[in-house]
Amino acid sequence: MSSSDGAGWTSGAVRVGGWTVRYRQGGDAAAGVPIVHVHGFGISGAYLMPTARLLTPVGLNIVPDLPGYGRSERPSRPLGIPALARTLLALLDELGLEKAVLLGNSMGCPVALEVAHAAPHRVHRLVLVSPAGGAHNQPLARALVQLGIDAVRESPRMARVAVPDYVRFGPVSALRLFAQLIRFPSQARLLRTPVPALAVIGTRDPLMPPPYRVREVASLAPEHDAVVLIEGAAHALNFSHPGELANVVGSWLGGRPIRDDPDQPGLARVLAVPRLLEPAG
Incomplete structure (x- = not known):
């Protein structure tokens, strides 16, 4: 089942783990390795579309709503990060x-990390x-303050996308998953x-450590990891x-200097x- 939005993007649905998972896709499948965008907690993939649309020249872009989010079917209880990772891996299978x-x-990063550790041969x-x-981000009270600060730093247009999703997901479920x-x-x-x-980290994101701490952590990372700061950006x-x-991601994937x-x-x-x-291997 699929439909078009009239701008080169289509919508589809597949059965994954007993739930109907809906997704959007656009771009040239022959241009490069497909990019799958993974959304944060309590919110659908709709807010990821501005970046996904700009990355269509790089290759096929797929933006799913994981089970319980957006237009996808809801489990009886929200899935945790490990279950979401298993579902994402199964989605890759269903989409071929x-x-x-x-x-x-945000939360899409832990989900993606879990997939990469469980099945590195599936992640380019x-x-x-x-x-x-x-x-x-610990304890929870500190993280909630950080979340509140971020809310006033985000674009006001974000509320039109996020608020309906958070209301549908439910505040109790969102709080549990945030914890x-x-x-x-x-x-x-x-x-x-x-x-x-x-x-990629925004310098106005209160949920991220300050740059000096990011630098300390990154110094322990293997050579194949890189960190980019975007001045003036918050969490989303x-x-x-x-x-x-999109400029940063496209440059990195294409092997070009990031400017x-x-x-x-x-x-x-x-x-x-x-x-x-020392560099690995």
Whole structure:
């Protein structure tokens, strides 16, 4: 089952793990490895579409609503991060994707990391945008304050997309999943990721550590990992800064130097990281 939005994108649905999972797709399947965008907690993939649309020249882009989100079928209780990762891997099977680039935002980063660790042969590269989780977000009270600060830093247009999704998902379910997200050791998992990874962080994102701490952590990462800062961006920069994010991702996937796009809001810069480990292999 599929339909078109009139702008080169189609919508489809497949059965995964007993649920109907709906997705959007667009772009040239012959141009490169498909990119699968993975949304955050309590919200559908709709807010990822601004970036996905700009990445269609790079290849096929797929934006699913995981079970319980957006237009997809709801399980009897919300799925946790490990279950969402298993569902995402099964979705790759159903869509016939032997290998994909996983581009996650917020909770989508732990989900993508879990897939990469469980099945590295299925993940070409990882792009982790605002990879929340870990000591900087703990305890829960601290993370809730960070979330509140971020809410007023996001584009006002984001509310039109996010609020209906959060209402549908339910505040209790969202709080439980957020508590699971902040306990996920994103930084530790990133340091051991078996596939090349790019972390993209907004300098106005209160859920991310400050740049000096990011640099300290990144110094322990393997050579195939890179970190890019986007000045002026908050947590949901897939929505607020799609042009700069697409420029960064497209350059990285294409093996080109990552440089700021002066025509896009935000200032992108690669974080200079002194490596403390010898390159692997």
